[in-house]
Amino acid sequence: MHFDIIVLGAGPAGSAAATWAARQGRRVALLDKALFPRNKLCGGLFTERSRAYYREIFGQDIDLSNAVTRHEIAFWHEGRELAVLEDIPPLHLTMRLDLDNCLYQHALAAGAKDYTGRAVAEIGDHDVTLRDGTRLSADILIGADGVNSILARHLFGAPFNKDTIGFGLEIEVSPETQSPGAHPLRIDFAAATWGYGWSFPKQNSTTVGVGGLHAPNPDMKGHFARYLRALDLDPEAVKVKGHYLPFGDFRPRPGRAHMLLAGDAAGLVDPITGEGIAFAMKSGQLAADAACDALDANDPVSALPRYQTALKEMHRNLRIARTLRRIIFAPRWQKAFIGTFRRSGTVRMQYRRLLAGELEYPQLARSVLARLPRYLLNTVRR
Ligand SMILES: Cc1cc2nc3c(=O)[nH]c(=O)nc-3n(C[C@H](O)[C@H](O)[C@H](O)COP(=O)(O)OP(=O)(O)OC[C@H]3O[C@@H](n4cnc5c(N)ncnc54)[C@H](O)[C@@H]3O)c2cc1C
Known part of the structure; x- marks a missing residue:
């Protein structure tokens, strides 16, 4: 089966790319090894920047009825409250299970063909073979398959650089486990080296995590246990999950010729705040735009230079952020x-x-x- 574009991964980057390209009339295959709704380890903090990108890409405002919106945030350092900031611009705390399912539904509604719930067995320069034997080919591939991207591995031999990658640990705390009234929106500087801790209230739980650069934190679990104790939570009583995070680790060349990387696969996460959802959606849109323009020009290999030009401002911002974060x-x-x-x-x-x-x-x-x-x-x- 031949498509104009295959999008690998249906998270924020992939669903944005598939929606944008399908709306331009392109034949798009949207692949994901997971069946939606699926979860993704994440604080789920959805900023007004994310909201603006969402509106632009999906053509409507996001439904935040399942989210918690806060206008104040507390900052802590080594067990002491530094400051509580009030009347801040709204911060929306979402569950990725709901959010990503909504993005994926947009992509299907736009006309992307659904190949989710099917693992990839092999990837080539123009084609993807699924484990069930289905072979799909396309003029352009967009790898939006997260931090462990198989398209990045195919192109560069490894999905990310182990020396510079970030890592996060999280738990979901149920209301019964938490002392009554303890639902802070809180950030703790120094809960990890070159990183921080967070406590994000949701409608039916609180997401608590610690993250930062991986290399200087060989004992991230130890940092997390200390952080949980500081929040009066028992580290032994909970199941901890971990995930890599490209914390300032973006690829200056996000692809090759007609193969583009977007979102975490391209390392597009803010090196200070850890925000990734907004950059994933935006880069997905830009990758799709570059792909459509390259197809219009009958020159698929021009997709990467077009995409690189479009990403210049985002790269510049991330580069400055990486310097400032010292x-x-x-x-x-x-x-x-x-x-x-x-x-x-x-x-x-x-x-x-x-x-x-x-x-x-x-x-x-x-x-x-x-x-x-x-x-x-x-x-x-x-
Ligand atoms: C602990 C932690 C907390 C975070 N908190 C926040 C936060 O509060 N706010 C924020 O903005 N960002 C946060 N981030 C970052 C954010 O989660 C990511 O930047 C964002 O999910 C990137 O979106 P994406 O679409 O690029 O990748 P993903 O969301 O990872 O989606 C990739 C998709 O590709 C699929 N896939 C992977 N491999 C394959 C394969 N081989 N074949 C087919 N499909 C595949 C996966 O199933 C997945 O659906 C956090 C990250 C971590 C680790």
Whole structure:
């Protein structure tokens, strides 16, 4: 069976790509090894940036009736509350089971042909063979198959770089396990080295996790156990799940010729906040756009350069974020950052705008540069 585009993976990146391409009249096959609805380990924090991309790509506002929306967030450091920020732009806490199923339904409604629930046995430059023997071919392949992407492995020999990848651990805490009234939206700096902890309230549970760069955290489970104890939760009583996260680890060349990578497969996660859903949807849309333009021009191998051009701004932002995150996460700087965060209303406001997806990194970099001399002076004095 021949298609214009095969999209591998039906998460936020894949469903966005399939929807966008199918709406342009392209014949799209949407593959996923999982049957939907399926879960994905994730805090499920859905920012207003995600919401804006969602509207643009899927043509309507997201249904947030199953989500929890908060306008305040607490920041902690080593067991002490640093600040509670109130009246912040809305942060939506979603369950990925619902969210991803909704995205996938959009892709089917747009006309993508459904090949979910079927594992991939083999992948070639123009074709994919499923375990049940079905062989699909296409002019363009989009790998939106997550951090362990088989298309990235096919192209580059490995899905990610073990030295720079991030890793997260999470549990879902039921209301019975939690002390009454304890449903904070909370972020804990330093719950892991080059990372943080989070507690995100949902309608029927709380998602609690710890994540950060993998290499400097050989004992992430130990960090997580300490964090759970700090939240009055018993680390022995819960089943912990882990997942890699491309925490600032994006691929400057996300593909080859007519094969494109989007979302986590291309490493498109914010290196400071860990936000990935927004960038997955947006890169899926851009990959689909580049693919459709390349097909229109009868030149499928031009898909990658078109896609790279479209991704330039996102890459630039992520590159700046990777530089800035030293100030926040590097152990030798962190004390100074925490002190500044506690004292400075401006820094706290910028952090909350960053989290909410309101502030872009070039803007933040300019303001950090302006403050840097005073910041360095205070650090040296201390
Ligand atoms: C612990 C943790 C917490 C996070 N919290 C947040 C958060 O709160 N907010 C946020 O914005 N981001 C968060 N992220 C990041 C976010 O989860 C990802 O960036 C996002 O899911 C990327 O979407 P994607 O579509 O690229 O990949 P995925 O969502 O991983 O989807 C990939 C799809 O590909 C399928 N697939 C994989 N391999 C194959 C194969 N061989 N064949 C066929 N199909 C395959 C999978 O079944 C899956 O459906 C978190 C990540 C982690 C690990």
